[in-house]
Amino acid sequence: MKNLRTIYTRKFHGENDFSLEHMRKIIELALESGYTFMTCREFMACDIAALPKRVFIMKHDLDAKPDTLWPLLQLETEMGVKPTVYVRVCAPDYNVMSLRVMPELVWWQNYGVEFGLHTNFVEYTKLAEVGQDINNTQLLRAEVQLLKNFLDIRGMSTHRDLNYAYNALPWLEEHWDDLKDVLDLDYQAYDPKLMDNTIYVNEGYSPHLCWRNITPEEAIATGKHIYMLTHPHWWWVTNPFESY
């Protein structure tokens, strides 16, 4: 009789499964191919000409299920990778201040993980029709300040649940020059310096979970700087449904 573990650990998506074992292979391939891992903050602070020849920026947006982040960070730090993780303050799915989350984030920051704010502030302020006008800057300042009480936050990344949800990025880009001073931040994660000087690799639904434009393996083969976004709640240790 087959044991359950054998059944659940079979490959679900051919070569493009979203297991941590696959992530380990991606990191291994990048390291073997001469890539240097940098956080978003480190990349943004460096002149493009002064960067190592092949840079790999590992970015994670923590949309939901914080418990799925810890094994990923364990794997990455063990392999010498310093990722950048953007966490939500106004998420309906988790409370960043809960005992299961903030103390863990503080702990991982000590291991070189960079944390930033992940937010769809435009959606929040548009939908918050409670008789009080909450403006974008007010909400952003509150989110950043809360995180800054515990973490060294220098960047932020906009979140979007679905394609028909409000996109906060255009407003952010339009107001960024003033906002970065108001919020005391250095960068936002879709800055042209990051987007124009790297190959962007990300997963998403189309309609099933897949790599959007290029796989990590294809990107690594180009030898160009790589900026890779993944969402921890879609990745798994033993089976894709372990956190459901």
Ligand SMILES: [Zn+2]
């Ligand atoms: Zn997101």
